[in-house]
Amino acid sequence: MMKIKIGKIELKNPVMVASGTFGYAKEFEKLVNLKxxxxxxxxxxTLNPRQGNPMPRIxxxxxxxxxxxGLQNEGIDDFIKEKMPYLSKIGVPIIISISGNNIDEFFILARRLNKIKAISGIELNISCPNIKCRGLVAQDKxxxxxxxxAVRKTTSKTVITKLSPNVTDITEIAKAAEDAGSDAVSLVNTFLGMAIDVETxxxxxxxxxxxxxGPCIKPIALRMVHEVSRNIDIPVIGMGGIMNAGDAIEFILAGATAIQVGTANFIEPGVSGKIIKGIEAYLKKHKIKKFQDIIGRTT
Ligand SMILES: Cc1cc2nc3c(=O)[nH]c(=O)nc-3n(C[C@H](O)[C@H](O)[C@H](O)COP(=O)(O)O)c2cc1C
Structure with a gap:
């Protein structure tokens, strides 16, 4: 009823947890049934450790x-040594999000991860600075x-390209990813914003x-998923403010083949389990045999 394929990855349901909001999974083992x-x-x-941005960060x-x-992490060597052994044992597809300062770094990261059997796919976080011109890689087709x-050349794993919403035309970036051999696109990453303390x-x-x-970005993210899914042939993985099953179903109706839960994990760590059950209940209620039947139904 809920099975789905993205590239070579077979998923038992379309609910994933989004990069940066679920650590390396171990942090959530007591709060969520990871299986x-x-x-x-x-x-x-990233290739090398990064300290991240100055505080406060949230x-x-x-x-x-x-x-x-600011992409704080210990770098790929530490990741492979310290995090992979645990991730390998969970028993669900593991997709590794990578980012680089330049094409070579993406290439090296993808090549190293390609050798690890327990990894199902790679998500390219291209919301990183573009060294050739101002802005982010994801802002330049x-x-x-x-x-x-470059990544496609070096890996046989499923490649998902994660798009930034901070662009005028997200479809042209999605098309560039598709043309270069990405198996799917995921959208959206966060919207650039700020907040000021008026006292200081x-x-x-x-x-x-x-x-x-979070919830404030959902209508824009939903519109982008709707737009992109109509203009490319590879699967779209939707995210942006999904807090419950109803939100997830909206993304699927808009054209998403799967969804990711992000900020909601901080509010209610077990929310992804509830979303899976909620989607199942919706399909039963509406007598829908396979969830694929409702992907992109909202035209
Ligand atoms: C605290 C925090 C950290 C994040 N870190 C990453 C990251 O490391 N890599 C990435 O691709 N996206 C990262 N994201 C973006 C999320 O994966 C997701 O694309 C975005 O938050 C939109 O979904 P949401 O509204 O459900 O959170 C982060 C988001 C948050 C809130």
Whole structure:
């Protein structure tokens, strides 16, 4: 009823947990039945360790949150040694989110992960600075194409390209990822935003700006999923403010083949399990045999 395939990955249901909101899964083992998840996307790793941005890194906003973590992580060597043994044993598809300072770093990361059997796929976090021109890789269709192409050449694993909503036309970036051989696209990453403390006159984030997520971004994310899914042939994985099964179903009706739960994990760690059950209940109630039958039904 809920099975789905993304690239080579077979998922028992379409509910994944989003990168950066679920750590490396062990942090959630006592709060969530990890085996029930469709897939786990790990927090973005980079080639070398990164300290991340200055504090404070998180602030609450009306109906959402701002974060500027700055991709803090210990680098790929530590990840493989310290995190992979646990991730390998969970028994659900494990998708590793990677990011690089340039194409070579993406290439090296993908090549190293390609050798690890327990990894099902790679999600490319291309919301990283573009070294050829100002902005992010995900804001430039040529750079997006180049990064995806380089990764595609070096890995036989499923490649998912994660898109930024901070663009004028997200469809052209999705098309570039598809043309370069991405197996799927996931959208959206956070929206660039800021919040100011009026007493001090300072930004509430050490990095001044940060990424906005949560319920406030859902209508925009949903529109983007709707738009992209109509214009490409590879699966779209939707996310942005999904807090419950109803939200997840909206994304599926808009055209998402699977969904990711992000900020909601911080509010209610067990929410992904509830979303899986909620989607099942919806399918039964509406006498829908396979959940694929409702993907993109809202035209
Ligand atoms: C605290 C925090 C950390 C995040 N870290 C990452 C990350 O490391 N890599 C990434 O691709 N996305 C990261 N994201 C973005 C989420 O994966 C997701 O794309 C975004 O938050 C939108 O979904 P949501 O509204 O359900 O949270 C992070 C989001 C939050 C709130």
């Amino acid at each position: 029930h998840l469709g897939a786990i996307i790990t927090k973005t790793i 602030c609450e906003t009306a109906s959402g949150m701002l974060n500027a973590i 040529k750079e997006t194409y180049e990064v995806v192409k 006159g300072k930004s509430k984030l050490g990095n001044i700006t940060g990424g906005l997520s």
